[in-house]
Amino acid sequence: MSTVTITAAGVTPADVLAVARRDAKVQISADALAAMTASRAIVDNIEREGRPVYGVSTGFGALANTFVSPDRRAELQHSLIRSHAAGVGAPMPREVVRAMMLLRARSLALGRSGVRPLIAQSLVDLLNAGITPWTPEHGSLGASGDLAPLAHCALVLMGEGWVLGADGTRVDGAKALADAGLRPVELAAKEGLALINGTDGMLGMLLLALDDAAHLFTMADVTAALAIEAMLGSDRPFQPEIHAIRPHPGQGVSAANIHRLLQGSAVMDSHRDDIDHAVQDAYSMRCAPQVAGAARDTLDFAATTAARELVSVVDNPVVLPDGRVESTGNFHGAPLGFAADFLAIAAAEVGAIAERRVDRLLDVTRSRDLPPFLAPDAGVNSGLMIAQYTAAGVVAENRRLASPASVDSVPTSGMQEDHVSMGWAAAVKLRRVLDNLTSVLAVELLAGARGLRLRAPLTPSPAGRAAVEAVAAVGGEPGPDVFMAPVMEACRGLVAGRELRERIETRVGPLQ
Known part of the structure; x- marks a missing residue:
């Protein structure tokens, strides 16, 4: 089985096909990890300075002018994922969800999203474990990216939501992580927003x-x-x-x-x-x-x-x-x-x-x-x-x-x-x-x-x-x-x- 490497320059169309359709394993290169680390240091500095920055210290969308105190910013990111995982309908095919997760990890690895390398690695861990979040067909309007579909994926990272079972049934997200030996992720400032603000579903x-x-x-x-x-x-x-x-x-x-x-x-x-x-x-x-x-x-x-x-x-x-x-x-x-x-x-x-x-x-x-x-x-x-x-x-x-x-x-x-x-x-x-x-x-x-x-x-x-x-x-x-x-x-x-x-x-x- 081939291995796809996400670099600081991204991935290729062939990489996406290999992961989505042939279950290729995924790894993140050292240069991508370094780019994410440098980007995260900037967000951490903003946190220390207390500057108001959209998505870091404010609400989202129409709530962009609502200031969020430092002690509630982690809660803000988790609440964002839960509220945005609001899709309905039949689950999207496995290949679509796998392509979407790989592409979101790719975008984070470019080092402009301000997330810890842990976040991109957690998406990669889902792919390598064969865990496919249950992602309903309806919910995305394609502006602010594919918010709802990506939120359903991020919810599984948190040990919540649903996973697509081998027989097409819904499996509890926490159980799927535990069975694969994976631990839920605790999101920090900016990370919830970075997980869902992308065009990865439609691109996939x-x-x-x-x-x-x-x-x-x-x-x-x-x-x-x-x-x-x-x-x-x-x-x-x-x-x-x-x-x-x-x-x-x-x-x-x-x-x-x-x-x-x-x-x-x-x-x-x-x-x-x-x-x-x-x-x-x-x-x-x-x-x-x-x-x-x-x-x-x-x-x-x-x-x-x-x-x-x-x-x-x-x-x-x-x-x-x-x-x-x-x-x-x-x-x-x-x-x-x-x-x-x-x-x-x-x-x-x-x-x-x-x-x-x-x-x-x-x-x-x-x-x-x-x-x-x-x-x-x-x-x-x-x-x-x-x-x-x-x-x-x-x-x-x-x-x-x-x-x-x-x-x-x-x-x-x-x-x-x-x-x-x-x-x-x-x-x-x-x-x-x-x-x-x-x-x-x-x-x-x-x-x-x-x-x-x-x-x-x-x-x-x-x-x-x-x-x-x-x-x-x-x-x-x-x-x-x-x-x-x-x-x-x-x-x-x-x-x-x-x-x-x-x-x-x-x-x-x-x-x-």
Whole structure:
């Protein structure tokens, strides 16, 4: 098992994936420990001087002008965590909470939050012990960061709150710490606020989504190529010189993928010089790289935003090396909310155009001599008729989810927080959009593979043969109707997993 090291420069996207999804162990570097120690010394000095500083000697939010006496400042930090752990709803997935905890430890380790190294180490201890705080879905508005979700994590550090059990149940936080041999943390001045004032939840979800989207956009090229091949489409629109004259980077990559996937196909060769063949294919076939490519460019934008956030200090107030403690607005999640919303729009459209190709494959008037709904004995059998209904329903939901969350600010905290980002909500729905995209591509994979099988004795491209074999292994050959739900789930696994892609790449070379 790999070990991720949090340094004074932070962590990488690969580090986040390793900890969130593969349970990599975590450690903190000596330089990060030193940076936190130096930062904490400044806060301790402020305490001794008795200066009024937000979050150290005052209340929070609309209570920022309320002075708190020294003997109650530790109580202030504990009360903050308890009151802010006010989320409701189903628990967030384990990978999201793990990413969020790692990223909060990362932010603290940058040495601008004024906390003791003990605080970041305590988050690391939870990760290494496999303890995942029960973090409800609803509560964050994405301004002052992800206050409620992070408070649910901090509450477990204090030996309170709930932990996500192995079977999905809630476990008492104190018991979980005791079972792991860990002790509750007593928070000092500034530390409670530093534990919750960050964009770590929305950033964690965005980083996980970037990994998922990058794979799904490549699989969208795969399923598009299968559908185009099965419908006797042309490979001419995907020639590199055509895309060089419109040099959007993602478009060129997608076109190159599809062009490569279609080579070596007897199905394609069978109609290449047919004068009765369509001069131009439908937009859903011919414009696949323009849509999927634009999605890739959107992905690049979102990845750039996430990379900047990964090296950012997201806290309020921040402790500067010269001794100043300054209030900031860096906790506002607008950059991440915009990126998540934009990527959700792009992913929704990748699914929308895929569903249109599925519809063509199943329509006897447009599929170029394939049987209705890809059912060899149509009438008695319905084939993939309702599978397309499912894809259409999922596409419709994605259209609703593509409505941006980041334009929906709701003022809070007595109008102190009078504009919020809704970045958490944007990231949550992005995850749902990508899950839905997986389902749509699964239907296209199934339809494309069956369509190619029905073109026998003509043989498909090497990529097509790999897909036909994989789908046949989980869904059988085209024939009498079967219980479709297990087939659909298996095809989702082929799209979401890496095995089919690797088998195709073995035959045609790497896909981007």
